[in-house]
Amino acid sequence: MPVKLNRLGKEKSPYLLQHATNPTDWYPWGEEAFSLSRKMEKPIFLSIGYSTCHWCHVMEKESFSNEEIGKVLNETFVCIKVDKEELPEVDSLYMELAQILMNSSAGWPLNLILTPDLKPFYAVTYLPPFNSSGMMGLKEVSLHVGELWSGPQREKVLFQAQELIDMFEETFSVFETSSTMPSSKLITYGAEAFFRAADFIYGGKKGSPKFPMSYHLDFLLEYGHLNEDSVAEAYVDLSLDMMSRGGIYDHIGGGFSRYCVDEKWFVPHFEKMLSDNAMLSYSYLLGYKFLSKPEYRIICEETLDFLMREMLSPEDLFFSAQDADSEGKEGEFYTWSYQEIKEVLTPFESELFFEFYNVLEEGNFEGKNILFQHLSFEEFANLKQISLDKLTSFMKDVRKKLLAQRDLKKAPFRDDKIITAWNARAIKSFLFAGFAFSNPIYILVAQKSMRSLLEKVYQEGRLYHRYKENEVKYHGNLEDYSLMIDLLFSFFEFGFGAKYLKLALKLLEDALTLFQSSEGGFYFSLDQGESLLFRRCEFNDGAEPASNSLFANALIKAFEITKNHKYKQALDGIFRAPFTVAAQYPLSFAEYLKVLMRYYNAKQILIVIALDEKESGKSLILEYLASCKHLHFSVIWKHLNESFEDLGISFLSEMQPLEQTTTFYVCDKFKCYKPALTLEDLKKLISSL
Numbered sequence: 001m002p003v004k005l006n007r008l009g010k011e012k013s014p015y016l017l018q019h020a021t022n023p024t025d026w027y028p029w030g031e032e033a034f035s036l037s038r039k040m041e042k043p044i045f046l047s048i049g050y051s052t053c054h055w056c057h058v059m060e061k062e063s064f065s066n067e068e069i070g071k072v073l074n075e076t077f078v079c080i081k082v083d084k085e086e087l088p089e090v091d092s093l094y095m096e097l098a099q100i101l102m103n104s105s106a107g108w109p110l111n112l113i114l115t116p117d118l119k120p121f122y123a124v125t126y127l128p129p130f131n132s133s134g135m136m137g138l139k140e141v142s143l144h145v146g147e148l149w150s151g152p153q154r155e156k157v158l159f160q161a162q163e164l165i166d167m168f169e170e171t172f173s174v175f176e177t178s179s180t181m182p183s184s185k186l187i188t189y190g191a192e193a194f195f196r197a198a199d200f201i202y203g204g205k206k207g208s209p210k211f212p213m214s215y216h217l218d219f220l221l222e223y224g225h226l227n228e229d230s231v232a233e234a235y236v237d238l239s240l241d242m243m244s245r246g247g248i249y250d251h252i253g254g255g256f257s258r259y260c261v262d263e264k265w266f267v268p269h270f271e272k273m274l275s276d277n278a279m280l281s282y283s284y285l286l287g288y289k290f291l292s293k294p295e296y297r298i299i300c301e302e303t304l305d306f307l308m309r310e311m312l313s314p315e316d317l318f319f320s321a322q323d324a325d326s327e328g329k330e331g332e333f334y335t336w337s338y339q340e341i342k343e344v345l346t347p348f349e350s351e352l353f354f355e356f357y358n359v360l361e362e363g364n365f366e367g368k369n370i371l372f373q374h375l376s377f378e379e380f381a382n383l384k385q386i387s388l389d390k391l392t393s394f395m396k397d398v399r400k401k402l403l404a405q406r407d408l409k410k411a412p413f414r415d416d417k418i419i420t421a422w423n424a425r426a427i428k429s430f431l432f433a434g435f436a437f438s439n440p441i442y443i444l445v446a447q448k449s450m451r452s453l454l455e456k457v458y459q460e461g462r463l464y465h466r467y468k469e470n471e472v473k474y475h476g477n478l479e480d481y482s483l484m485i486d487l488l489f490s491f492f493e494f495g496f497g498a499k500y501l502k503l504a505l506k507l508l509e510d511a512l513t514l515f516q517s518s519e520g521g522f523y524f525s526l527d528q529g530e531s532l533l534f535r536r537c538e539f540n541d542g543a544e545p546a547s548n549s550l551f552a553n554a555l556i557k558a559f560e561i562t563k564n565h566k567y568k569q570a571l572d573g574i575f576r577a578p579f580t581v582a583a584q585y586p587l588s589f590a591e592y593l594k595v596l597m598r599y600y601n602a603k604q605i606l607i608v609i610a611l612d613e614k615e616s617g618k619s620l621i622l623e624y625l626a627s628c629k630h631l632h633f634s635v636i637w638k639h640l641n642e643s644f645e646d647l648g649i650s651f652l653s654e655m656q657p658l659e660q661t662t663t664f665y666v667c668d669k670f671k672c673y674k675p676a677l678t679l680e681d682l683k684k685l686i687s688s689l
Helices: 031-040 054-064 067-076 088-102 138-150 154-172 185-197 214-227 230-245 274-291 294-310 338-344 347-356 377-384 388-406 420-436 440-457 478-493 498-515 547-562 565-576 579-584 590-600 618-627 650-654 679-688
Strands: 026-028 044-049 078-083 110-114 120-124 462-468 471-475 605-610 633-638 663-667
Touching: 026 031, 031 044, 031 078, 044 054, 044 088, 054 067, 067 138, 088 110, 088 120, 088 154, 120 138, 120 154, 138 154, 185 214, 185 230, 185 579, 185 590, 214 230, 214 274, 214 590, 230 274, 230 294, 274 294, 274 420, 294 420, 338 347, 338 388, 347 388, 377 388, 420 440, 420 462, 420 478, 420 618, 440 462, 440 478, 462 478, 478 498, 478 547, 478 633, 498 547, 498 565, 547 565, 547 590, 547 633, 565 590, 605 679, 618 679, 663 679
Parallel strands: 026 078, 044 078, 605 633
Antiparallel strands: 044 110, 110 120, 462 471, 605 663
């Protein structure tokens, strides 16, 4: 008998498709559902989640698949299901409103009840189908709300919903553009706030659960390097080291889980996200470069290899996530029994492996073993009196055996939609790692993925947010534009041609038009009429950096390259808008502080490479740029007689190869230096700054 599909059966989102056979009469987010709610005067049941969310799976199975629950929901509400990764603007807005309603933090699944004009008056996360163990069930909640809505209490409900919106609007208005720019002192103040919140034993932020907020570490690493602050550098080193030793890291297949439930990075929530691994691979690349730690190169490479092996689509784009669950159990794919490992390895291999990765016969987690290291490779090699190279090679061979064995298991579910911003992050990591490690495979992956991403998500002059199965959907948001612009600049700076610069500036101009707010800063999403209660500017960091800070990074790069003061003016607006709040809550403004630090860095430079006819020494120049430890620099590659006047970059016209050889022009914020005619002269000049 064929399975009956509800309206979600026509969607592409894996999360929505997971609910396509529910008896609940789900609608996707959109005017069809809103109109029906208004016409029937029914409240809206809004349920938000994502495909690799463990408790979303539980609620789908227990509650939304239940015929009795479906009947009650359909009679009481117009039901809407949202994939938070497809509509982040909807998720972030209702998450904040839910936290006010619940007077606590919230997570997913996120379930709210809205008036027909989309104002929430009830919010909750996971609910069982029926009352259980002191927790109200979804049926009882629905019936109770139905009684309130159909009786004299409706007016009170509507009044309270409006009160919430009024209060939220008042809170939201705190982001008022300051008349002054934040000073550089805010950067030091912010760094000190991060130190107060830091866990100097296990790394990361104090307490649990523990998230690998990689962009926090990027800020502190840059701060430490720029200010010669050994505390900042030591803290970043500790955090990167402890994460790579812990259970949050997949020691067999590479890559990181979403977070850990404990403070020691031991017990992960085993789901793997593209965004996290793209950011973390880049953080370990920076750790390798600025902390001179070869082991961080290995972690970066293993993470990128995981993305290539398990997350790269046939179209050379990266899938969104892998589930924590497999075979009905969270972490089943990643944990090991003592006996499983013994059956794969020789007795000698087992003995050493068990000791290094803390494997116990009785298990160290619910009868199984989470692999983690107490000691670094170097410490363990010294303990066992063997060479570091020998230990590293040995463990690499052993892990290959175990990876082959693990691949025989049923793999976790994979969310195969393509998110523009997350792909831009991943491609940038491959591009930078390819040049930093002289790895042509990574460079080729970056090139092919970039080509495919532009082909799929940039159509008819418009950037889209999501691609799947030859369909693009949802106009790109500010994060999509910002990270794509940043990636295009990176391709230009690694010598792939002026076409990338031109497209970066085209997208930048589009974003200035599409997202500009009148209050300073830029809106996260396009104006969507009545489909969103508010069109908001996102300044606070979350699981990822705030979109305004990402756009500030694109603007500062554009200004450094073009000297167009329109970009500086827009950048100043972003800095001024949340200044007061950033000074009060700097922990929510790591990316903002990082861009502000670049803005105030007097040693920020522009390098113009005027190539000779033969493009002499280009590969050696690229190798140097990838390894250069000067913190903030931009690069313009200028081919012989190439003009950038059509882009408004007129100052380049005089910068030509001298003595018929590739010539380097270096300028800081206030002056230009004598042109360098050799790469060695360039190195000496930059090291002297």
